[in-house]
Amino acid sequence: MAWNWQISGWPNFRYDTAALAPFEQRFLLSSGEILGAVHHVSTSERNQLRVDLLSDEAMKTSAIEGEMLDRQSVQSSLRRQLGLSSDSYPTKPREQGVAEMMVDVYSTYAEPLTHETLFRWHSMLLSHDRRLESVGAYRQHEDAMQIVSGRMDRPVVHFEAPPSSQIAGEMDRYVDWFSRTVPDAKEPLPALTRAGLSHLYFESIHPFEDGNGRLGRALAEKSLAQNMGQPSLIALAYSIERERKAYYDQLERHQQTLDVTSWLEWFAETVLTAQQVTLNRVGFFIAKARFYDRHRDQLNERQAKAIERMFQEGPDGFKGGLSAENYISITATSRATATRDLQDMVEMGALTRTGELRYTRYRLNLEEMTA
Secondary structure, three states, X not given: OOOHHHOOOOOOOEOOHHHHHHHHHHHHHHHHHHHHHHOOOOHHHHHHHHHHHHHHXXXXXXXXXXXXXXXXXXXXXXXXXXXXXXXXXXXXXXXXXXXXXXXXXXXXXXXXXXXXXXHHHHHHHHOOXXXXXXXXXXXXOOXXXXXXXXXXXXXXXXXXXOOHHHHHHHHHHHHHHHHHOOOOOOOOOOHHHHXXXXXXXXXXXXXXXXXXXXXXXXXXXXXXXXXXXXXXXXOHHHHHHHOHHXXXXXXXXXXXXXEOHHHHHHHHHHHHHHXXXXXXXXXXXXXXXXXXXXXHHHOOHHHHHHHHHHHHOOOOOOXXXXXXXXXXXXXXXXHHHHHHHHHHHHHHOOEEEEOOHHHOEEEEOOOOOOO
């Protein structure tokens, strides 16, 4: 079996531009919708939106690699990195590292990609990992760089990257390609095509000892932001993580060919889904602001605490809805008081109610806020 980098013509990927054109058009339209929606979010809410979206991306890009992070530590680190007021929650090395990288990707999106950019991101992401021989530098080990699964005695090789001796030359070509395909450069490419190629191309070189997946997704984010002319804040890793198996299947299949139309179509659909997630999140923040404008002065201390906790769950809210038991746990109040408080919020229009008796559930009433 030949890997893509062993095929004659590498790294000149082939794809059908006509098949991708409708995706590119939808991307531009959705980008405009997101920009328009963000303008309706207040400055303070916009800052929180940035923190929430970046923390989701940090959590999910790590989860794709099987690494679970402490969300509160990630968010605390992000607020510090963004110069926002932060709590005293302790930051942990892994969480601080990925937060630093996410903010750097966000804030330096317009700068040209260089080897030093990648070394900086790698150092931020993995400086805590003492197992690695090379941090902040391309891999140098002589062993084959393989993606494997299965038993130790019967491994399944999903991909083998170029040997370390070829990495410097491969990455020189990659960085040059990234620069040549940016808007207004020599060979500009449409947004989704460039981002999809940048990710597959980088993953196929696999230049680092570890962290290639996270850096590859960061490069896709940088590419999209450069084509948009501003930080994308697109929930890319969030959407990829939800289709994790398909993501790895697509990568594996297209690391054995230079014909990548179906990879670019899959990637484009994922980005469009990610844009919708972001648009929903922006809509949620707008609805939240309108909710508090209408109900803030109507809520007692217990109700305000429960409402804040419900908003912390994000657009999807509590799984299955808020129960009376949830309310009692959040507010440390009696069942009788919880029943009165919840009924009061239904009557004022802050919550909607479904079900009966022990199946009764409550949800934030945001429908009229987004109308």
